[in-house]
Amino acid sequence: MSVKTPFYYYDLTLLENTLEAMSSAINNPNFKVHYAIKANAEDRILQTIKNHGLGADCVSGNEIKKAIALGFNPENIVFAGIGKSDEELDIAISNGIHSINCESIEELVVINEIAEKHDAIANIAFRINPNVDAQTHHKITTGLNENKFGIPITELDAAVDEILKHKHLALKGVHFHIGSQILNLNPFANLCQQANNVIANLKARGIALEHINVGGGLGINYNNPDSQLIPNFEEYFKVFEKFLNLDEGQTVHFELGRSIVGQCGSLISKVLYVKKGANSKFAIIDAGMTDLIRPALYNAYHKVENLSQTGDELEPYHVVGPICESSDTFGKTELPTTTRGDYMMIRSAGAYGQVLSSNYNLRERAATIYSDEQSLASCIGSEKKAQTLEVV
Ligand SMILES: Cc1ncc(COP(=O)(O)O)c(C=O)c1O
Ligand SMILES: N[C@@H](CCCC[NH3+])C(=O)O
DSSP, X not given: OOOOSSEEEEOHHHHHHHHHHHHHTOOOTTEEEEEEGGGOOOHHHHHHHHHTTOEEEESSHHHHHHHHHTTOOGGGEEEOOTTOOHHHHHHHHHTTOSEEEEOOHHHHHHHHHHHHHTTOOXXXXXXXXXXXXXXXXXXXXXXXXXXXXSEEGGGHHHHHHHHTTOTTEEEEEEEOOOBSSBOSSHHHHHHHHHHHHHHHHHHHTTOOOSEEEOOOOBOOOSSSGGGOSSOOHHHHXXXXXXXXXXXXXXXXXXXXXXXHHGGGEEEEEEEEEEEEOSSSEEEEESOOTTTOOHHHHHOXXXXXXXXXXXXXXXXXXXXXXXXXXXXXXXXXXXXXXXXTTOEEEEOSOTTTTGGGOOOGGGOOOOEEEETTTSOHHHHTTOGXXXXXXXXX
């Protein structure tokens, strides 16, 4: 039975294969991945990831609560965020999560107060701003001096002085995150150099760290998803194997989001109208920036495919959504002759897609369909394309 559009379609087999590839790429037993829930927080996505043995990287009290409700062990949960509320810190401390990644000296004082209230000792990792250029879109760069995240590396000594004053805080680790959608691995090597300096500085002050958290950020291929459905995790982990100087027993934590879930999700939409504009032909679809805001927010490119037409001759179309904003566009692309009622597939939408949706214009939110519940061909009422679609 065909499904009302727009909807998010998740290929759980691809997700499993991606997780499998990621685990096989890890050669060091001290490397551990916490999935960044912010990328996609749909229940079955989280369950699949949890069942695969990953921990959870959370950025809000609600993410911590959801992770615990879905069965993640608090021992495998980390919590970051530059503006954690007292209530959120309460949730983190009362659940005894693995680590609170502290982003300012000011925050240390508040965490100590809340931990004292719970008669607990909060495990802290300093989130350090390493001033490393991630060479990605400026809106998703997080580790430069001008960015709001983390304790400036120049304030490290002062942060140590502060934490040593507080009885309810234990410094267990350091945390870095330089940005997202990083395809050139050199910035990760630069991050390792900075991390090594920080580890050495802390060691000189008598602090032996238990874990080094290098954040997430590995990118995916948006331009040609089928050429690389699974990111090159081997090359990624190798950088840290090679450049990070670790002491015996130190663990390295990763917080991957996009690289795990990005390619397994697609946004499926229907063409409402094809209209001739002054300069281009518009394909007006029933999904918009309320369902997938990345193009409007970052000029991000997502490949758009017409699932209903198979012709080889392509024509230029400007694919746009129905929202009353000019930025509500999925960009210009070449498609077979497209008509009203055709199904469109917006690829690589598994990360930062559904989680960032809104009900602007009082639109309904897109439904979620998983590949083991219904095939994509059946969702769009076309068994004809079933074989092609199974592999997506
Ligand atoms: C602190 C932190 N960790 C992890 C992530 C996940 O990043 P990505 O989805 O690029 O792997 C983010 C998002 O950029 C982040 O801000
Ligand atoms: N929302 C961004 C990624 C931000 C990552 C969170 N720090 C994107 O869609 O690319």
